[in-house]
Amino acid sequence: MKTKLATVLVVAGLTVSGVVPPARAGNNEADIQARVADARTVTAGFLKQLGATMKREMQAGGPVAALKVCRETAPRVASKISLEKGWKVTRVGTRVRNPMLGLPDAWEQRVLQDFQARAAQGEKFDTMSYYEVVEEPAGRSLRFMKAIGAAPQCMVCHGSREQMAEPVRAELQRLYPHDRAVGYRPGDLRGAVSIKQPLANGS
Ligand code: HEC
Numbered sequence: 001m002k003t004k005l006a007t008v009l010v011v012a013g014l015t016v017s018g019v020v021p022p023a024r025a026g027n028n029e030a031d032i033q034a035r036v037a038d039a040r041t042v043t044a045g046f047l048k049q050l051g052a053t054m055k056r057e058m059q060a061g062g063p064v065a066a067l068k069v070c071r072e073t074a075p076r077v078a079s080k081i082s083l084e085k086g087w088k089v090t091r092v093g094t095r096v097r098n099p100m101l102g103l104p105d106a107w108e109q110r111v112l113q114d115f116q117a118r119a120a121q122g123e124k125f126d127t128m129s130y131y132e133v134v135e136e137p138a139g140r141s142l143r144f145m146k147a148i149g150a151a152p153q154c155m156v157c158h159g160s161r162e163q164m165a166e167p168v169r170a171e172l173q174r175l176y177p178h179d180r181a182v183g184y185r186p187g188d189l190r191g192a193v194s195i196k197q198p199l200a201n202g203s
Contacts, residue, residue: 032142035197036131039144042081043129043193046089047148050074054153063156063168070157071175075101086198091148093191097172097181107134107143108194115147115189125149125189133199140199150190158184 053073057066078089092104094112104112111130118128128147133140150158157168161182164172172179184190 032133035142036144038085039087039131039142039195039197040129040146042085042089043144043146043195046077046081046193047146049077058153058156063165064171067157067168067171067175071098088196090194091191092194093181094189095180095183097176097179099178102181102191104191104194107132108145108192111145112189112192115145115192119189140201142197142199144195144197145192147192148190150184150186150188152186154184154190155186158182158190 050069050073054066054069057069074091078091081087082089091102092108092112093102094104094116096102114130115125115128119125125147126149129145131142131144134143155163156165157172158181161169164182172182181190
């Protein structure tokens with residue numbers, strides 16, 4: 001097998017119009033656009049489901065009980081979508097509570113930094129996303145990330161430790177002794193949904 005240089009193709013960056021991707025065998029631009037649209041739809045559904053479940057669980061059982069929405073529901077739904085779609089779907093954080101699941105890789109770190117820079121220019125996290133066709137030794141893939149902003153209702157468990165209700169603080173301390181996902185303020189970048197779709201090898 002021919003080894004390929006690890007090159008990265010930026011198919012469409014931060015601008016919406018006028019970006020003409022380089023010609024490339026394999027997945028064509030229409031296919032990429034369809035995949036990006038699919039990733040967007042799936043991500044919106046995922047975040048909506050998490051938001052609704054979190055709200056319901058907070059009302060029903062309070063924050064200690066609702067912890068399981070971020071701890072169990074989110075990874076379970078992400079795995080279910082991954083299996084159904086043949087993708088890898090995860091949530092990553094700018095600071096991480098669970099390093100087993102939430103730690104961004106180098107590409108994701110770069111995109112998170114870029115999201116911060118875009119926010120500094122006035123862009124809103126609600127609609128902020130990025131995608132790129134990436135060629136790595138393991139193969140080509142379409143990578144997609146959608147920003148997750150920290151909302152007021154996230155502060156119960158991701159706000160300042162000093163202001164946390166004691167049972168929540170104690171439970172987080174017990175489960176995550178190395179928790180770094182605290183100290184957020186509403187409007188901060190909390191993290192992102194990250195999707196990797198394997199692509200057929202081009203060229
Ligand atoms: C009731 C407590 C609670 C609330 C409220 C909560 N989270 Fe979490 N969050 C957690 C826990 C616990 C984890 C660790 C999950 C795990 O073990 O994978 C977590 C992890 C995450 C992660 C994965 C990265 C990491 O740090 O491990 C993201 C992203 C995240 N939360 C976003 C949010 C957002 C956005 C909100 C508000 C809409 C929110 N959370 C509200 C408890 C909470």
